[in-house]
Structure formats: C-alpha cells, structure tokens
Amino acid sequence: MSDTEPQDLFSQQQANRRRSRWLVTSFVLFFAWLGLGGDWIAWMLTRDLPPEQYHHQFPVLGAALFAIAFGLIAYIKKTGSSKVLWSTGARRLDAPRDDNERMLVNVVEEMSIAAGIAMPTVWLVEDPDPNAFATGTDPTRSHIAVTTGLLAMCSRDELQGVIGHEMGHVKNLDMQLMTMVAGLVGAIALISDGLGRGLRHGFGGRRSGGRGGRSGKSNLGPLIAVVIVLWLVSWILAPIITRLMAVGISRRREYLADSMSAQFTRNPLGLASALEKIEGAHGPTSSIKGGVAHLCISDPLGRKLSSREGFVADLLATHPPMSLRVARLKAMGYQAQKAAGNFQPS
Amino acid sequence: MGQTVIFVVVLIAIALWVIAAYNGLIALKFQTQNALKQIDVQLKRRHDLVPNLIEAVKGAMNFEKDTLQAVIEARNQAVKISAGTGGGDIQNVARMAQAETALTGALSRLMVVVEQYPDLKATGNIGKLQEELTSTENKIGFARQLYNDTATNYNTRQHQFPTSLVAGLARAVPAELWEITDEAERAVPKVDLSMKQA
Numbered sequence: 001m002s003d004t005e006p007q008d009l010f011s012q013q014q015a016n017r018r019r020s021r022w023l024v025t026s027f028v029l030f031f032a033w034l035g036l037g038g039d040w041i042a043w044m045l046t047r048d049l050p051p052e053q054y055h056h057q058f059p060v061l062g063a064a065l066f067a068i069a070f071g072l073i074a075y076i077k078k079t080g081s082s083k084v085l086w087s088t089g090a091r092r093l094d095a096p097r098d099d100n101e102r103m104l105v106n107v108v109e110e111m112s113i114a115a116g117i118a119m120p121t122v123w124l125v126e127d128p129d130p131n132a133f134a135t136g137t138d139p140t141r142s143h144i145a146v147t148t149g150l151l152a153m154c155s156r157d158e159l160q161g162v163i164g165h166e167m168g169h170v171k172n173l174d175m176q177l178m179t180m181v182a183g184l185v186g187a188i189a190l191i192s193d194g195l196g197r198g199l200r201h202g203f204g205g206r207r208s209g210g211r212g213g214r215s216g217k218s219n220l221g222p223l224i225a226v227v228i229v230l231w232l233v234s235w236i237l238a239p240i241i242t243r244l245m246a247v248g249i250s251r252r253r254e255y256l257a258d259s260m261s262a263q264f265t266r267n268p269l270g271l272a273s274a275l276e277k278i279e280g281a282h283g284p285t286s287s288i289k290g291g292v293a294h295l296c297i298s299d300p301l302g303r304k305l306s307s308r309e310g311f312v313a314d315l316l317a318t319h320p321p322m323s324l325r326v327a328r329l330k331a332m333g334y335q336a337q338k339a340a341g342n343f344q345p346s
Numbered sequence: 347m348g349q350t351v352i353f354v355v356v357l358i359a360i361a362l363w364v365i366a367a368y369n370g371l372i373a374l375k376f377q378t379q380n381a382l383k384q385i386d387v388q389l390k391r392r393h394d395l396v397p398n399l400i401e402a403v404k405g406a407m408n409f410e411k412d413t414l415q416a417v418i419e420a421r422n423q424a425v426k427i428s429a430g431t432g433g434g435d436i437q438n439v440a441r442m443a444q445a446e447t448a449l450t451g452a453l454s455r456l457m458v459v460v461e462q463y464p465d466l467k468a469t470g471n472i473g474k475l476q477e478e479l480t481s482t483e484n485k486i487g488f489a490r491q492l493y494n495d496t497a498t499n500y501n502t503r504q505h506q507f508p509t510s511l512v513a514g515l516a517r518a519v520p521a522e523l524w525e526i527t528d529e530a531e532r533a534v535p536k537v538d539l540s541m542k543q544a
Contacts, residue, residue: 099473099474099477102474102477103477103481106477106478106481106484107481109481109485110481110484110485110488111488113384113388113485113488113489113492114488114491114492115492116377116381116492116496156480263495264488266491
C-alpha cells in the first residue's frame, strides 16, 4: 500500500493476492486457536489426574467449533444466491427488451470471454441508484446483477469496467471465500454469546474444583494460567476481532477485483471513471439490503464510513475508500499509457 | 533406521511435487489450446454477422458499391480459408489471420461510411447491428487477449525453475502469442471524405 510499490496492474494483483492470503490464514489460525486452544488447556489440566477420572484426549471443543462453522457455511451456501437475488427484486434478463439491455448482455458476454469463465446469468434491479453485485458460489453457475441506475449512467467502457470487477469476484471465488468467512464469524458470535451466559451462571464452581486437582503440579501452574487467560481473553474479544478480520478480507478482495477488472479490460481508466460516477451519484441503494452489502461494487448502505479515510474507517468498512480505489486504477492506467507512449493527462 | 525414514519421506515429497508440476503444465497446455479455439468461435460469429449487416445498409447506400463489395469479398475469403483449416496447419493459420485482418479493415471502412448517412442510423436496425458488430469485434479482441495471457502464463511456467525440469516430461512447447503482423491494422485508417460516386 506504500507509494514506492510498482503500480502496474500485474504487480498490484500479486500484492493484493499476497496480502489477502496472509489475512485469510491469520483468520483461520485464530479460529483454530479458539477451538483447539481450549482442548489444549483441558488436556493439560486433566493429563496428570488419576486414571479413573476424565482425561481430555479428543479435541472436542475444536471439533464442535468446526462442526458449527461448517453447518452454517453449508446453510448459507444452499440458500445463498436465490435469497439474495429475491431480496433485491431482481429481474432475470433472458430476453433483452431494449438496446441498453442488449448492450448489457453483450458486455457481460465479452467480459466472460476475457475472464475465461462461463457466462453468468444477468439480472436487472430496478433502482435509480447505480450499483452492481455478483453472487453464486459455483463459478459455472454464477449471477451478476446491475441496477437500472447504473445502466443508464455508464458508457460502454465504464460498464465494461464494472462488469469486469464483478467477473473478478466470480473468477477469484470470492463468494465462496466470503461465505466461509461469514460462517466462521457467525459460529464465533453464536458460541461467544452462549459462553458469555455460561460464564455468568455456573462457571465459578467448576473453576475452583479444577484448581484443587492441580495443586501438586507447581511447575505447570504458571504456563496453564497464562494460556487460560490468553484463551479466555481471545474468546471475549473474538466477536470484534473476527469481524474486523472479515471486513479486512472483504476490502482486500475489493482491491483485487479492481485489478482483475483492469486485467480483463486492459482499461483501468474505464472502471475509475465508473467508480467516480457511482461515488458522485451515491445515496443508499434501497433495494439492496445490508446482508448483501459486501458483495456490491459500492457500499449500498451509503455509509459515511466508506467514503472517509483514516484509522477507524480503515478498520470497519467493507469497501475501501472510493478515492483510494480510483487513485490506484488511475495509476495503473497511466503506467500502461506511459509504457505505450501515449500518456494523456486528464 | 531414522535416516532411511527421512530419505523415503524426502523421496515421496519430491515425487508428489513432480506430479503436481506435471499436472499443472498439462492443465495450462489445454487451457491454452482452448483459448485458441475460442478465437475461432468469435471469428466465425463475425462471419455470420456480415450478411445481415450488408442487407441492412444495401438499400440506402447505392453509391457505396465499392465499399460493400470489399466487405462481401473479404468475408467470403475468410470463410473459405477457415473452412479449410485442418487444425495445426501453420500456413493456414497465417493465411487465416491475414484474411481476418482484411475483413476487419473492410468492415471498419464500411462503418465509417455508414456514419455519413444519418437517415440510415435513424431507421433503428443499423443501430442494433452496429452494437452487435462492436460487441463481436470486442469479443474477438478479448478472446485473443485471453489466449495471449494464458499462453504467457504457460510459457512462463515452462521456463521457470524448477518446473522447467519437468517441462520435457510434459512435452511442453512454448506457445506462440497472437501478434498483429499486418502493418495495415496498426495504421490509423484514412477517412476518405471526397464523396466519390461509383
């Protein structure tokens, strides 16, 4: 993200992928720590007990946590696309009714050729506010939706940029990734809620019993205490931490989709111009509900957070600030123009 | 005993890597071939589009017989050559590229001329066909771009160490990139506004 990094589109793409991978790995590791950490503690606490008492061998906590997460992910996957599209009132574009709709279908076809993926189903959302999103976890059966506002506002090049961005999401399996992330965040939220209640009601008695059993093993005491504290603190902070990581991942993938669009169209300035127009026209997109927010090209809730920059905005927004996205795209465009020898200051 | 185990583990790891690298190269080879065929698909779509285009403008453009004739001839030539491509014939591919370039040139000259007939544009049909033509040209361009990107990826992977060691096993041959060979296509088309009457 520093200014000394090479700005051309392939380097940008590589940098984005690298950071995204790092974020996702950290996220999964943190999640594993939440589950297996508890098992480790339980194992340490019970291994020196007399043989007829319970020894914690099987990582029950870790397994349970993953099971809940997988369950949530499977549920989201199954009901995902149809619910999302239905909630926006989108209309399927099987037979384009006018020239604009015909152009939209053509542009989607062109971009699917450039991206090397199967042609998605095209949907139209009746809403004057310009926005677009992609959905569907199976890349061979994906869906792309565009608002009538976007169609009316954009030139062909700008539309190509936006569709290219959505194709980037489809090709990168971003929907699958965000579904997994949402499942993990949801599992944490569920359990954290339950644990919170458990802590308040019945945990005190069990804790003193555990300490009594351990009293003879002084060399293990400090280590276990530290791990327990660390683990409990992790669980207390888990809802916040996982949410922060999730939106961090979402922002990273948005930048990546921008650079994929630049690669497909070889015209990053088209998307830059579209984003500027979208930002300028932007009020909330009323047809697109909050649950789909992270899938859109621009935050449909019109949150002030996504247009501001700064530490707090950087942490909490699902989309990067528009000005930064436009700046990066323009840098890619100028790089390409300079390389081709036809630099045109705008 | 410990040393033998380590040795076996290392051998297995190397074997697994070789399999992965080989499969990766094979996958890229077929992706490259697929991308090449995509270009053909889009070129053929353009061939099919041309007769409709000619029909739509023929009535109004009586004075532009030369331009129309050039398009028809270029299109027929391209169809003939593409029908003769037996797959993998280098000579044929070069001739096909030439014919397609000629067709592109003829079509762009035609569209420039169409701009001089505002009545034609008002009758609706030509607008749709222009969009179809633009889209088809874009698709050809994107198909070529995808092919070039895939081929570059394939070539890079073949030459990078250590995958290059496996390249011979996978019979990986560097793929040719689709380049603009015809100088005419690079040149900016000259617009003739002299209103010649055929």
